[in-house]
Amino acid sequence: MSLVLSSTRPHHFLAVQYYSVILFCGMLSQFTLVHPGGRISELMGARETMAVSIMVSGVLCLLTPTMAAIHPLALATLRFAMGIMQGPAFPSLYCVLARWAPPEKLATMTTIAFSGGYRGARQLV
Numbered sequence: 001m002s003l004v005l006s007s008t009r010p011h012h013f014l015a016v017q018y019y020s021v022i023l024f025c026g027m028l029s030q031f032t033l034v035h036p037g038g039r040i041s042e043l044m045g046a047r048e049t050m051a052v053s054i055m056v057s058g059v060l061c062l063l064t065p066t067m068a069a070i071h072p073l074a075l076a077t078l079r080f081a082m083g084i085m086q087g088p089a090f091p092s093l094y095c096v097l098a099r100w101a102p103p104e105k106l107a108t109m110t111t112i113a114f115s116g117g118y119r120g121a122r123q124l125v
Contacts, residue, residue, distance in 0.1 A: 018072035026079035033087025040088050046095030053089040057082050090114075 041049040060082045067074040093113060101109045 018076070022072065022076045022079050025076040026083040029080045029083030030087045031083075033084055034090055037088025038091035041092040041095055046092045046099070049088050050092040050096055053085050053087075053092065057085040057089075060085065 037049070037053075044052075060078060063078055064075065067078040094110070097106065097110055097113060
């Protein structure tokens with residue numbers, strides 16, 4: 001038995017120039033908010049910042065197919081909003097790991113936690 005999802009709408013392929021715009025919007029907003037995200041994490045608390053960041057980013061991720069069907073620039077705007085929400089997650093994770101991990105395992109856990117982002121970025125390119 002195979003599961004095949006069929007759609008009545010034809011598949012729309014994005015033009016090549018939109019791919020770079022969509023990826024750039026997400027990465028630009030994410031990198032822009034890394035430093036302010038550390039300060040937000042200090043003020044609100046690392047756990048709360050991490051929870052809000054991941055939760056809102058996940059909800060926005062659910063809107064991806066809808067925005068892609070509307071227009072590629074709507075998808076770029078969504079990626080920009082997702083990057084804004086994901087930016088504070090990285091500095092918050094350092095704080096969470098520093099408080100949660102045992103001191104002898106902190107370096108290993110930090111390496112494992114952050115190596116996935118670099119590997120994903122490398123595979124994306």
